[in-house]
Amino acid sequence: MESKIITQLINSAQNAQKNAHAPYSGFQVGAAVLTQDDRIFSGCNVENAAYPLGQCAEATAIGSMVTDGTKIIKAVVIASPNEELCFPCGGCRQKLAEFAEDATPVYMVTAKGHIEKHTVGDLLPHAFRLRHDGTTDKA
Numbered sequence: 706m707e708s709k710i711i712t713q714l715i716n717s718a719q720n721a722q723k724n725a726h727a728p729y730s731g732f733q734v735g736a737a738v739l740t741q742d743d744r745i746f747s748g749c750n751v752e753n754a755a756y757p758l759g760q761c762a763e764a765t766a767i768g769s770m771v772t773d774g775t776k777i778i779k780a781v782v783i784a785s786p787n788e789e790l791c792f793p794c795g796g797c798r799q800k801l802a803e804f805a806e807d808a809t810p811v812y813m814v815t816a817k818g819h820i821e822k823h824t825v826g827d828l829l830p831h832a833f834r835l836r837h838d839g840t841t842d843k844a
Protein backbone atom coordinates (compact mmCIF):
# COMPACT_ATOMS: atom_id res chain seq x y z
CA MET A 706 0.00 0.00 0.00
CA GLU A 707 1.24 3.50 -0.92
CA SER A 708 2.95 5.26 1.98
CA LYS A 709 1.20 8.56 1.17
CA ILE A 710 -2.22 7.08 1.81
CA ILE A 711 -1.02 5.39 5.01
CA THR A 712 0.25 8.78 6.22
CA GLN A 713 -3.17 10.29 5.45
CA LEU A 714 -4.87 7.48 7.36
CA ILE A 715 -2.56 7.98 10.34
CA ASN A 716 -3.20 11.74 10.36
CA SER A 717 -6.90 11.13 10.19
CA ALA A 718 -6.82 8.60 13.06
CA GLN A 719 -4.67 10.87 15.22
CA ASN A 720 -6.94 13.86 14.58
CA ALA A 721 -9.98 11.83 15.61
CA GLN A 722 -8.07 10.62 18.68
CA LYS A 723 -7.85 14.20 19.94
CA ASN A 724 -11.65 14.23 20.24
CA ALA A 725 -11.90 10.95 22.15
CA HIS A 726 -14.32 11.01 25.06
CA ALA A 727 -12.37 8.88 27.52
CA PRO A 728 -12.78 10.51 30.95
CA TYR A 729 -13.08 7.14 32.72
CA SER A 730 -10.14 5.20 31.28
CA GLY A 731 -8.04 8.22 30.30
CA PHE A 732 -7.07 6.10 27.26
CA GLN A 733 -7.71 8.02 24.06
CA VAL A 734 -7.81 5.98 20.85
CA GLY A 735 -8.23 7.00 17.22
CA ALA A 736 -9.02 4.84 14.22
CA ALA A 737 -9.34 5.35 10.49
CA VAL A 738 -10.54 3.08 7.72
CA LEU A 739 -9.79 3.39 4.01
CA THR A 740 -12.65 2.23 1.80
CA GLN A 741 -12.56 0.48 -1.55
CA ASP A 742 -13.49 3.78 -3.21
CA ASP A 743 -10.56 5.53 -1.48
CA ARG A 744 -12.46 7.45 1.14
CA ILE A 745 -11.29 7.77 4.72
CA PHE A 746 -13.57 7.55 7.76
CA SER A 747 -12.21 8.14 11.22
CA GLY A 748 -13.47 7.66 14.75
CA CYS A 749 -12.53 7.96 18.41
CA ASN A 750 -13.60 6.04 21.48
CA VAL A 751 -16.74 7.35 23.15
CA GLU A 752 -17.05 6.28 26.78
CA ASN A 753 -20.07 6.56 29.04
CA ALA A 754 -20.70 6.85 32.78
CA ALA A 755 -22.54 3.56 32.33
CA TYR A 756 -19.25 1.82 31.47
CA PRO A 757 -20.49 -1.06 29.26
CA LEU A 758 -22.03 1.44 26.87
CA GLY A 759 -18.64 2.80 25.82
CA GLN A 760 -17.72 2.47 22.16
CA CYS A 761 -14.29 1.79 20.69
CA ALA A 762 -12.69 4.07 18.10
CA GLU A 763 -12.88 1.36 15.43
CA ALA A 764 -16.63 0.98 15.94
CA THR A 765 -17.12 4.73 15.58
CA ALA A 766 -15.16 4.78 12.30
CA ILE A 767 -17.03 1.75 10.96
CA GLY A 768 -20.39 3.28 11.90
CA SER A 769 -19.51 6.46 10.07
CA MET A 770 -18.42 4.51 6.98
CA VAL A 771 -21.59 2.43 6.85
CA THR A 772 -23.75 5.51 7.46
CA ASP A 773 -22.16 7.10 4.40
CA GLY A 774 -23.11 4.10 2.26
CA THR A 775 -19.78 2.27 1.96
CA LYS A 776 -19.03 -1.24 3.18
CA ILE A 777 -15.64 -2.42 1.96
CA ILE A 778 -12.53 -1.63 4.02
CA LYS A 779 -9.14 -1.94 2.36
CA ALA A 780 -6.91 -0.64 5.18
CA VAL A 781 -7.19 0.23 8.88
CA VAL A 782 -5.14 2.41 11.21
CA ILE A 783 -5.40 2.35 15.01
CA ALA A 784 -3.64 5.13 16.92
CA SER A 785 -2.58 4.49 20.50
CA PRO A 786 -2.12 7.21 23.13
CA ASN A 787 1.31 5.98 24.26
CA GLU A 788 4.31 3.96 23.04
CA GLU A 789 2.52 0.61 23.22
CA LEU A 790 0.59 -0.48 20.17
CA CYS A 791 -3.18 -0.52 20.66
CA PHE A 792 -4.29 -3.93 19.47
CA PRO A 793 -8.02 -3.98 18.74
CA CYS A 794 -10.29 -5.70 21.25
CA GLY A 795 -11.93 -8.98 20.32
CA GLY A 796 -15.24 -7.32 19.47
CA CYS A 797 -13.57 -4.82 17.14
CA ARG A 798 -11.65 -7.60 15.38
CA GLN A 799 -15.00 -9.16 14.56
CA LYS A 800 -16.44 -5.78 13.50
CA LEU A 801 -13.51 -5.20 11.15
CA ALA A 802 -13.82 -8.74 9.73
CA GLU A 803 -17.41 -7.98 8.74
CA PHE A 804 -16.22 -5.39 6.20
CA ALA A 805 -12.67 -6.50 5.37
CA GLU A 806 -10.88 -9.53 3.98
CA ASP A 807 -8.33 -11.60 5.88
CA ALA A 808 -5.52 -9.94 3.89
CA THR A 809 -6.64 -6.38 4.70
CA PRO A 810 -3.80 -4.54 6.46
CA VAL A 811 -4.23 -3.14 9.97
CA TYR A 812 -1.54 -0.58 10.83
CA MET A 813 -1.07 0.16 14.50
CA VAL A 814 0.74 3.37 15.33
CA THR A 815 2.09 4.68 18.62
CA ALA A 816 1.93 8.31 19.76
CA LYS A 817 5.48 8.92 18.53
CA GLY A 818 4.83 7.27 15.18
CA HIS A 819 6.18 3.73 15.50
CA ILE A 820 4.16 1.63 13.04
CA GLU A 821 3.48 -2.10 12.98
CA LYS A 822 1.51 -3.87 10.29
CA HIS A 823 -0.86 -6.76 10.93
CA THR A 824 -3.79 -8.12 8.95
CA VAL A 825 -7.43 -8.71 9.80
CA GLY A 826 -6.77 -12.45 9.32
CA ASP A 827 -3.82 -12.67 11.69
CA LEU A 828 -5.71 -10.67 14.33
CA LEU A 829 -8.82 -12.85 13.98
CA PRO A 830 -8.04 -16.20 12.39
CA HIS A 831 -10.98 -18.28 11.16
CA ALA A 832 -13.37 -15.34 11.50
CA PHE A 833 -17.07 -16.08 11.50
CA ARG A 834 -18.67 -14.43 8.48
CA LEU A 835 -22.03 -14.85 6.81
CA ARG A 836 -22.61 -14.55 3.11
CA HIS A 837 -25.38 -12.15 2.23
CA ASP A 838 -27.63 -15.16 1.58
CA GLY A 839 -27.20 -16.13 5.23
CA THR A 840 -24.85 -19.09 4.70
CA THR A 841 -21.32 -19.17 6.11
CA ASP A 842 -18.00 -19.35 4.23
CA LYS A 843 -17.72 -22.95 5.39
CA ALA A 844 -21.17 -24.02 4.13
Ligand code: THU
Nearest residue numbers: 730732734750761762792793794
Ligand atom coordinates in the same frame (compact mmCIF):
# COMPACT_ATOMS: atom_id res chain seq x y z
N1 THU B 1 -10.37 1.10 22.97
C1 THU B 1 -10.54 1.47 21.66
O1 THU B 1 -11.19 2.48 21.35
N2 THU B 1 -9.99 0.70 20.72
C2 THU B 1 -9.21 -0.41 20.95
O2 THU B 1 -8.72 -1.01 20.00
C3 THU B 1 -8.97 -0.84 22.32
C4 THU B 1 -9.65 -0.07 23.39
C5 THU B 1 -10.93 1.96 24.01
C6 THU B 1 -12.08 1.40 24.78
C7 THU B 1 -12.02 2.25 26.04
O3 THU B 1 -12.70 3.48 25.80
C8 THU B 1 -10.55 2.55 26.21
O4 THU B 1 -9.95 2.27 24.96
C9 THU B 1 -9.87 1.73 27.29
O5 THU B 1 -10.10 0.39 27.12
